[in-house]
Amino acid sequence: MASHKKLLFLMALLIMVFIVIQFIPTKQTIDISEGNGKKIVITTTIFxxxxxxxQIAGDKASVKMILPPGVEVHSYDPSPKEVISFKKSKIFFYTSPYMETWVSKITPEISKNTVIINGSEGVEFINGDTHGHEGAGHIGLDPHIWLDPANMKIMADNFTEELIKIDQANSDYYSIRLEEYKKKLDELDREIQLSMNKFKVKTIIYGGHYAFGYFSKKYGLNHISPYKNFSPNSEPTPNDIKEMIEITKSSKAKYIFYxxxxxxxxAEIIANECKVSLLMLNGAHNVSKDDLKSGITYIDIMKKNLENLKKGLDLVE
Ligand SMILES: [Zn+2]
Structure with a gap:
């Protein structure tokens, strides 16, 4: 009799354990994927x-940036392990084939499950080989398209178009956010334009690599940099630096940018030699860990740039 009771007790225990197991969330139930109110996983390359x-996908998506915070973007090349992780996202969004030159190499591997969005579709590139244009003397096409707010609008349009195809149920949500974002970019553009008319100095003397070609073209500025390339990978020669020192001295600039x-x-070598001060002009390629955590935006960075330009290009109030 005692053993019969023991058996019943054991069976009851087993049933209870079975019931409890049903309610423990498995890894699958907390996994995020598209549809049914779950978040769309979006992989992006640079800031x-x-x-x-x-800004566009809001709380409907989980957005990742593959570049770790603080890392220089021009020399980045994804590892095979990283490429495997890209395949887990619904969307892979990059700026252009001239910035993320490695995308064509990984396209066959990831395009089966993932929609690849080239942000630069419809953007007019500046050719570094074209004489008489901004960026002349540099090799190839300038990849820094995002430094003109008008190009950011094109990139946002390209992204939203594909996002809506994937998640039509939320198309109104995305369309409204796109319009709001473009309105903010227009306001930024107007704010920069207003200041540009009041700058005494019209040349950005940059101690960093040639990144502000689109910005300068848009706002009627000159942009000079000792780097002969569109990336910081090939450092300037002593002759390039000497030339920059001469230009800075003859320009009577009080500030140069880094x-x-x-x-x-x-930038420090040039500043010391010319006895001028340094100001940061942020190319928004990537952000620091703290800035990423605080949720800094492209517009925040550009507004900070404008403050430094007002100082460095001698704004007349
Ligand atoms: Zn760059």
Whole structure:
């Protein structure tokens, strides 16, 4: 009799354990994927496209940036392990084939499950080889398209068009956010334009790599940099630096600009030699860990740039 009771007790225990197991969330139930109120996983490459995806997709998506915070973007190349992780996202969003030159290499592998969005579709590129244009003397096409707010609008349009195809149920939500974002970009553009008319100095003397070609073209400025390339990978020669020192001295500039993320050693050499001060002009390629955490936006960065330009280009009030 005792053993019969023991058996019943054991069976009851087993049933209880079975019931409890049913209610423990498995890894699958907390996994995020598209549809049914779950979030769409979006992989972005560098900061400008990360910002666009966050602003447009809002709380409907989980947006990741593959570049770790603080890392220089021009020399980035994804590892095979990273490429595998890209395949888990519904959307892969990058700026252009001239910035993320490695995308064509990974396209066959990820395009089966993932929609690849080239943000630059419809953007007019500046050719560095074209004489008489901004960027002349540099090799190939300038990849820094995002530094003209009008190009950010094109990139946001391209992204939203594909996002709506994937998640039509939320098309109104995305369309409204796109319009709001473009309105903010227009306001930024107007604010920069207003200041530009009041600048005494019309040349950005940049100790970093040539990144502000689109910005300068848009706002009628000159942009000079000792780097002969559109990336900071090939450092300037002593002759390039000497030339910059001469230009800076003859310009009577009080400030020169340095770039984000990288050590400003070239800008410091020029500043020391010409006895001028340094100001940051942020190319918004990537952001620091703290800035990423605080939710800094492209517009925040550009507004800070405008404050430094007002100082460095001698704004007349
Ligand atoms: Zn760059």
């Amino acid at each position: 400008p496209v990360y910002d666009i995806a966050k 770039e984000e993320m990288l050590s400003p050693k070239i």
